[in-house]
Amino acid sequence: MIDGKTKLICLLGHPVGHSFSPNIHNFLFKKYNLNYKYMCFDVNPEKLEDSVSGIKALKIFGANITVPHKVNILKYLDEISFNAKLIGAVNTIKNENGKLVGYNTDGIGFVNSILEKGYKIKGKNIMILGAGGGARSIAVEIANSRAKSIEIRNRSLEKANNICGLIKDNFDIETNTGDLNIGQKDLESIDILINTTSLGMNPNINSSVIDENIKINNDMLVCDIVYNPRETKFLKWAKYNNLETLGGIDMLINQAIEAFYIWTGIKADKKELESIL
Numbered sequence: 001m002i003d004g005k006t007k008l009i010c011l012l013g014h015p016v017g018h019s020f021s022p023n024i025h026n027f028l029f030k031k032y033n034l035n036y037k038y039m040c041f042d043v044n045p046e047k048l049e050d051s052v053s054g055i056k057a058l059k060i061f062g063a064n065i066t067v068p069h070k071v072n073i074l075k076y077l078d079e080i081s082f083n084a085k086l087i088g089a090v091n092t093i094k095n096e097n098g099k100l101v102g103y104n105t106d107g108i109g110f111v112n113s114i115l116e117k118g119y120k121i122k123g124k125n126i127m128i129l130g131a132g133g134g135a136r137s138i139a140v141e142i143a144n145s146r147a148k149s150i151e152i153r154n155r156s157l158e159k160a161n162n163i164c165g166l167i168k169d170n171f172d173i174e175t176n177t178g179d180l181n182i183g184q185k186d187l188e189s190i191d192i193l194i195n196t197t198s199l200g201m202n203p204n205i206n207s208s209v210i211d212e213n214i215k216i217n218n219d220m221l222v223c224d225i226v227y228n229p230r231e232t233k234f235l236k237w238a239k240y241n242n243l244e245t246l247g248g249i250d251m252l253i254n255q256a257i258e259a260f261y262i263w264t265g266i267k268a269d270k271k272e273l274e275s276i277l
Helices: 021-031 045-057 072-076 082-087 106-116 133-144 157-170 233-240 248-264 270-274
Strands: 007-013 036-042 062-065 092-096 099-103 125-129 149-153 174-178 192-195 221-224 244-246
Touching: 007 021, 007 045, 021 036, 021 248, 021 270, 045 072, 045 092, 045 099, 062 248, 072 099, 082 099, 082 106, 082 133, 092 248, 106 133, 106 221, 106 248, 125 133, 133 149, 133 157, 149 157, 157 174, 221 233, 233 244, 248 270
Parallel strands: 007 036, 007 062, 125 149, 125 192, 149 174, 192 221, 221 244
Antiparallel strands: 062 092, 092 099
C-alpha cells in the first residue's frame, strides 16, 4: 500500500525498461515489511540536473543511477563517497535530509561475488578485459582488496592507461596494459580473468572477447559481468577448459544488496533474490 509515509526509491537512466532493479528492490521492500516503493524514470541527459533537483524537491529517499548518467551526476551531488570519487562514477544515491550522497556499489558487488565463491583477491594476478565504467569500478575495489597485479586489456590503450594511472596513484600495486589480442601465454600467470566488455551480451550472443581456440591449463577463475545471457560464449569457453566461472547475475544481485543496505541498514538474503531472477 502506498500512503503519505511511503519512501520512494527511483532509477534514473536512459533507457530503463530493461532493468531488473524494480523486481529486486520491490521484492525486498515487501519481504522486510518496509513502506518503500521503487520506480523507474527514463531521464534524457539534458534533463539530468532537473531530475536531481526533483529528488530534493519531492524528498525522494534514494536512487539508483544507470547509463548514461553515472559520471555526469557527480557534479549535482552534495557529497560523494571515497570509492565513488576514485571510480569517478555513482550508481546509488541516498537523500540524507536534503543532502544527496553518492556511492558506487558496482565494484564491491563484484568483489563480494568472488569472495562468496571461495576465491581470494589478495596477492593474486588479475586481468580485466575492457576499460569502461565497469572495469574502472572493479579495478578500484580489486586494488583495495590488495591484489598483486592488475592488467587492463582494451582496444583503446589510452583508456586502459587512465585506469592504471588511477590505481598507481592510490594503491601500491603493479599495473600493466595491453590490447585485446590475447594469446595463451598472456594468461599463464593470471589467477582471475574478468570480462567487462559488452561482447556476448544479448542479442550478440555468438561474440566473445577471447578466441575460443585458446587452451588453458591453469586453474584461474573466469568472470563475466554480462548477465543476459547468464552463460555467455566467454563463459562457455572457460567451462570447456574446465575453469571455474562467475556470471554477471552475481554482481547484479550483490551490488543491489549493497544499495539496499545503504538505504535501509538491512543486509538482504542473497539466496531469495536468486530465486526471483
